[in-house]
Amino acid sequence: MTTNVHVASPLIAPDAESIRHADTVIQSINLPEQGIAVQDPATAETIAHVPDADVEAALEAVGKADSAGTDWAGSSLRQRADVLHAWYDKLIAHSEDLAHLISREMGKPLAEARGEVKYGTDFVRWYAEEAVRPAGNFRDTPDGGASLLTRRSPVGLAVLITPWNFPLAMATRKIAPALAAGCPVVIKPATLTPLTTYFAVQLAIEAGVPEDLIQVITTSKSGAFSEAVLLDPRVRKVSFTGSTPVGRQLLKLASQNVLRSSMELGGNAPLIVFNDADLQRAVEGTFAAKLRNGGQSCIGANRIYVQDGIADDFAVALTERFAQIAIGSGLGQQTGLGALIDDRAVAQMQAYTDNAVGLGASLLTGGHGYDSRGNFFAPTVLDHVAADSDVARSEIFGPIAAIQRFSTEDEALTRANATEFGLAGYVFTENIDRALNVADRLETGIVGINQGVPSNAGAPFGGIKQSGLGREGSAEGLEEYENIRFYNVARRTTS
Ligand SMILES: NC(=O)c1ccc[n+]([C@@H]2O[C@H](COP(=O)([O-])OP(=O)(O)OC[C@H]3O[C@@H](n4cnc5c(N)ncnc54)[C@H](O)[C@@H]3O)[C@@H](O)[C@H]2O)c1
Numbered sequence: 001m002t003t004n005v006h007v008a009s010p011l012i013a014p015d016a017e018s019i020r021h022a023d024t025v026i027q028s029i030n031l032p033e034q035g036i037a038v039q040d041p042a043t044a045e046t047i048a049h050v051p052d053a054d055v056e057a058a059l060e061a062v063g064k065a066d067s068a069g070t071d072w073a074g075s076s077l078r079q080r081a082d083v084l085h086a087w088y089d090k091l092i093a094h095s096e097d098l099a100h101l102i103s104r105e106m107g108k109p110l111a112e113a114r115g116e117v118k119y120g121t122d123f124v125r126w127y128a129e130e131a132v133r134p135a136g137n138f139r140d141t142p143d144g145g146a147s148l149l150t151r152r153s154p155v156g157l158a159v160l161i162t163p164w165n166f167p168l169a170m171a172t173r174k175i176a177p178a179l180a181a182g183c184p185v186v187i188k189p190a191t192l193t194p195l196t197t198y199f200a201v202q203l204a205i206e207a208g209v210p211e212d213l214i215q216v217i218t219t220s221k222s223g224a225f226s227e228a229v230l231l232d233p234r235v236r237k238v239s240f241t242g243s244t245p246v247g248r249q250l251l252k253l254a255s256q257n258v259l260r261s262s263m264e265l266g267g268n269a270p271l272i273v274f275n276d277a278d279l280q281r282a283v284e285g286t287f288a289a290k291l292r293n294g295g296q297s298c299i300g301a302n303r304i305y306v307q308d309g310i311a312d313d314f315a316v317a318l319t320e321r322f323a324q325i326a327i328g329s330g331l332g333q334q335t336g337l338g339a340l341i342d343d344r345a346v347a348q349m350q351a352y353t354d355n356a357v358g359l360g361a362s363l364l365t366g367g368h369g370y371d372s373r374g375n376f377f378a379p380t381v382l383d384h385v386a387a388d389s390d391v392a393r394s395e396i397f398g399p400i401a402a403i404q405r406f407s408t409e410d411e412a413l414t415r416a417n418a419t420e421f422g423l424a425g426y427v428f429t430e431n432i433d434r435a436l437n438v439a440d441r442l443e444t445g446i447v448g449i450n451q452g453v454p455s456n457a458g459a460p461f462g463g464i465k466q467s468g469l470g471r472e473g474s475a476e477g478l479e480e481y482e483n484i485r486f487y488n489v490a491r492r493t494t495s
């Protein structure tokens with residue numbers, strides 16, 4: 001049952017100067033008058049149009065990237081590093097422009113958009129530094145009859161498909177390692193938030209990245225795009241960030257030409273708070289793990305398991321924290337929680353809340369949308385959530401904290417691991433042995449221990465189980481764009 005309760009409470013309006021700033025950046029991007037409309041999720045205004053490419057245009061982009069790729073693959077490591085450093089400097093010089101643009105097209109508060117600029121640009125700096133440290137080595141065969149030289153070479157033309165939730169970071173996390181490894185790229189950002197990619201790539205070209213090396217394609221026909229492009233023999237790699245169902249479809253297509261595939265897919269993160277946790281630390285960590293990006297994060301805390309002895313205090317403290325948040329336009333002053341990406345997301349949050357309450361959960365705060373043109377939903381805390389509620393079984397992707405209670409460590413782990421997803425998990429305890437034992441038994445690629453935001457450019461981000469294949473960020477992220485080859489050099493004794 002969906003009640004669609006909407007409340008007419010005051011939402012923070014956008015700041016006129018900030019809107020002007022964002023719109024000036026948009027006007028500086030080379031965009032068409034018509035095409036796919038991009039909307040501000042906080043106001044439902046159309047703020048720009050981007051090209052709606054057909055298959056022919058997508059294949060033309062493949063051709064241009066492929067041609068530019070030959071010289072790039074032959075460039076020295078220092079040349080690649082210098083270009084990436086120059087791109088990083090440009091992005092940093094335009095930090096405020098990027099933050100305003102991200103907030104305008106995606107809805108997150110400006111302070112969080114600034115955080116994304118820091119996070120997203122860190123990938124460019126990391127791979128500028130990593131580009132000059134090739135990972136080849138030299139070893140002998142066990143029988144001593146030969147020496148082995150291992151070498152890295154660029155995997156080839158990479159197709160990069162990104163989601164809407166971190167418009168800069170999801171793009172730089174792929175483009176930077178691809179360029180560092182010597183690969184040309186075709187990037188297809190989400191049509192909900194394509195402007196940041198266009199702007200960042202424009203800055204890359206101004207910084208000296210060869211003009212055709214990075215091709216941006218936006219299209220409303222995603223299926224036709226991937227069917228044509230992933231089957232093109234010039235393409236050697238696909239890197240996708242998005243939902244698990246779309247990832248499965250892309251893997252099927254990638255299997256035809258046996259493409260190297262990286263898949264950063266959906267999550268259903270468990271967050272476990274033990275009786276021996278520091279309450280304040282656990283509440284702040286949960287707040288961050290849940291409400292970063294308005295809950296629209298693949299590593300967002302999805303199922304919050306709290307041990308019986310601390311659960312009442314935890315629920316009260318988390319509720320107080322959620323109830324204090326100021327809601328409104330990401331470009332409003334003091335906004336703590338921005339708009340969700342679209343009206344479907346708001347309806348989904350209402351449906352999750354109603355379903356959970358219908359199955360016995362207590363609604364401690366929030367649980368409603370707003371009478372507004374924007375896509376707002378109140379930060380919500382639900383306690384005593386039944387394990388078979390929709391909110392406990394699905395990836396929420398919104399600002400709902402769904403608390404379940406548990407008694408023993410084994411019970412918490414069994415319930416935490418009872419999912420096909422394995423992206424992130426969190427554990428809060430002051431007992432270091434418990435923290436590490438639980439982290440070891442959590443079936444996830446990422447574990448936050450006593451903290452709610454584990455992501456970092458130097459970390460090998462990625463999932464296990466159906467949350468994905470491969471890693472992004474760190475030295476491992478570079479390997480995703482490299483072939484490992486070896487030369488076997490015969491040895492004979494000489495005197
Ligand atoms: N693991 C990670 O690093 C990570 C990061 C961010 C988001 N995500 C996941 O992404 C999902 C939310 O993002 P979303 O709603 O944009 O996901 P989505 O799978 O619907 O879309 C992701 C991107 O793929 C494109 N797309 C959709 N169908 C396609 C097709 N057939 N061929 C080519 N492209 C296609 C979309 O246009 C978009 O650009 C969540 O499940 C979230 O967990 C994962």
Ligand SMILES: N[C@@H](CC=O)C(=O)O
Binds near residue numbers: 165297461
């Ligand atoms: N939250 C992720 C991206 C997925 O949403 C990150 O921290 O990189």
